[in-house]
Amino acid sequence: MSDLMTNQDPEQGQQTPLSEKIEENRDALKRYSVEEIIPMMENPKYTPEELEKSKRIFKSATPKYTLDWYVKWVASIFVLCAMSIRGVEGLQMFDLALSAVGISLWLWVSILWHDKALILLNGVGLMFLLRNLVSTVVGL
Amino acid sequence: MSTDMNDPYIPSKISTMAKELRLEKKRLQQDLIELQHDYDEVKPTTPTGTPDWYVKWVSMLLAVGGVFLMSANITFYGQIAYVLSSCGWVYVGMQWSDRAIMIGSAISGTAVLMNMVQNSGVGL
Numbered sequence: 438m439s440d441l442m443t444n445q446d447p448e449q450g451q452q453t454p455l456s457e458k459i460e461e462n463r464d465a466l467k468r469y470s471v472e473e474i475i476p477m478m479e480n481p482k483y484t485p486e487e488l489e490k491s492k493r494i495f496k497s498a499t500p501k502y503t504l505d506w507y508v509k510w511v512a513s514i515f516v517l518c519a520m521s522i523r524g525v526e527g528l529q530m531f532d533l534a535l536s537a538v539g540i541s542l543w544l545w546v547s548i549l550w551h552d553k554a555l556i557l558l559n560g561v562g563l564m565f566l567l568r569n570l571v572s573t574v575v576g577l
Numbered sequence: 578m579s580t581d582m583n584d585p586y587i588p589s590k591i592s593t594m595a596k597e598l599r600l601e602k603k604r605l606q607q608d609l610i611e612l613q614h615d616y617d618e619v620k621p622t623t624p625t626g627t628p629d630w631y632v633k634w635v636s637m638l639l640a641v642g643g644v645f646l647m648s649a650n651i652t653f654y655g656q657i658a659y660v661l662s663s664c665g666w667v668y669v670g671m672q673w674s675d676r677a678i679m680i681g682s683a684i685s686g687t688a689v690l691m692n693m694v695q696n697s698g699v700g701l
Contacts, residue, residue: 497673497674497675498622498623498624498672498673498674498675499622499623499673499675500622505622509677510677512677513677513680513681516681516685517680517681517684520684520685520688523688549622550621550622550623551619551620551621551622552621552622552623553621554633554634554636554637555623555633555637557637557641558637558640558641561641561644562640562644565644565648
């Protein structure tokens with residue numbers, strides 16, 4: 438496997454300036470942030486070209502192992518827990534509370550991602566959940 | 578008789594301009610770095626202008642519309658909108674390779690679909 442991020446050209450066996458390699462792979466590198474490119478350059482495993490073309494290498498458009506990644510999964514667990522108890526008699530309050538917490542966390546993730554569609558979706562969802570929660574509490 | 582051009586200690590006009598240009602270049606580079614930093618702070622993490630961006634916005638509108646319709650007791654159309662939105666979000670999750678979005682959308686969409694089928698009386 439050839440490493441385009443290294444200075445060594447495997448075919449010619451001579452040094453190629455790193456700047457040229459970066460220039461050649463400019464389109465592939467656009468997909469990645471500086472935080473992702475630096476480890477790639479320091480410890481090259483896959484080239485940007487390989488990452489771009491490969492269907493086997495898992496690559497996500499959203500960040501991994503960052504704060505928002507953990508918050509996202511915790512939020513998903515809350516939402517799934519809420520859904521699992523939906524429809525059970527006497528647990529409507531827990532359902533609404535868990536959903537509200539999950540959607541609030543998703544709203545936080547959306548803000549961290551600066552994604553307007555997700556912010557709107559989760560914002561509207563949270564408003565409905567809070568309205569239902571308040572009406573349930575007042576109705577008790 | 579000595580002129581400024583001959584005196585090595587008096588900077589010529591060209592060297593003064595070169596120095597000013599260097600300083601200006603440095604200042605512009607600094608401005609560019611600051612602008613890039615400001616842009617990085619507000620730019621979305623998720624892709625924009627791609628097919629999944631359009632699907633994401635349509636799905637968002639369908640989901641919000643679905644929730645509004647369901648709360649307005651127009652349950653059937655609300656559920657249809659929500660299920661379509663879930664399909665769209667699953668597609669977006671696949672494009673982003675984001676398992677959390679895929680799982681959340683697939684499960685909530687399936688739950689609404691099951692509820693819709695139960696309410697319609699199919700299989701009863």
